[in-house]
Amino acid sequence: MSEEFADKVAIVTGSSSGIGEETARRLSALGATVVVNSSSSVEAGEAVAASLPGTAAYIRADISNQDEAHGLIDSTIERFGKLDFLINNAGWTTEVPHHELDELTDEIFRKTFDVNVFGTWWLTKRAIPHLRNSDDPNIVNITSIAGVRPMGSSMAYSMTKAALNHMTLLLAKSYGPIRVNAVAPGLVATPWTEDWDAMHAAVAATAPIPRSATPEDCAEAVLALLRNKYTSGEIFVVDGGLTQRM
Template structure:
């Protein structure tokens, strides 16, 4: 299928993909659009990029700027989706924030950085999910997919705060799956992903390539394919789908 063709697998479905102006979110938005879903592209600040992604998708799409760390903006994102399309079927919680701080640098992990990491990654995801669930209940194929990290299952990651937030998201995934069926709730937990943000992390990419059984870093496409696999499987809920080339088996 070319980038201009639109398939029918997810025809009639409406998806919100947060943090979708680049990286995993952008690739997920493109895959969903190519399969027929109406996609709401979102970012907190990269407006031009987000608008460009939305305009370039093969299917129907809108861009909505919203910082999910702000409850009102998260609610407005859901409301705009319902106003535009009248329904919500898929919520891909991809938006996140981090900064690189050595785990041994206790002073470097300031209160401000700690708070911001939790505000976006945990509180923002939680609030947006709460606003989305009443609308997802009306879908006959409702799905939530949280993009987490192997930092949530191993003592690694760009900062200790980041690792803690991803562990919280993994647990949030399981708890939501247990309590809110038939909505299916799963997570994709990548290892190191080759994106623009990690483009200058040469040493880390080299270390992954030297350690992982599949000797390279993940790509946004690898992660988007995992999202699609979880959306397609009608009897999977509460799973943390690790996408890391097997590196956690050697950690």
């Protein structure tokens, strides 16, 4: 283990698998105390926390529930006494073709915003007073290139990611010295997308780097933003150059 983040406490939401899990593993290997979180994959989340090399805890919370989102922050402070890094990775989507408006039901629309926007907002707002006490306070939002291009698994998903990108800029402008940045991946090869063969093939055929992103690619981008002490308000696109060809 490295000692780079030895005195830091980090929450990584949605970290029972995928980008969140890899980010949690990288932070733990660098010495951070890590809070692993998920809304439903409790056994997987507990296993991730137990397998990390450093101090870690699993806290179940559905961030689309305001009380549970607040409870995640409060429980972290109660257990570890501080918060330095908030990695807002938890999100939700389902595939709905953009040209099929009737398939984008109100239920899907609301759930997408409840998790991706409201949940992130509730967590962030609750965390900011504690982050102000850190000597290196950071928020990193995991967004998407769907927030900067008219694409994505559904129109609702794309709208939520655009909202998160703009939220990132607004928070960075108003809440310094807390640094607020975003990582905006293209399609990522995770358990969530393992059945999206056609989409992975399309990315590989189009992107200058001919493959989908990996959780490791995204975690490295998170670390880069945490390490750069003079970067705030950036949307770090991690898409192998895909958007340069769209």
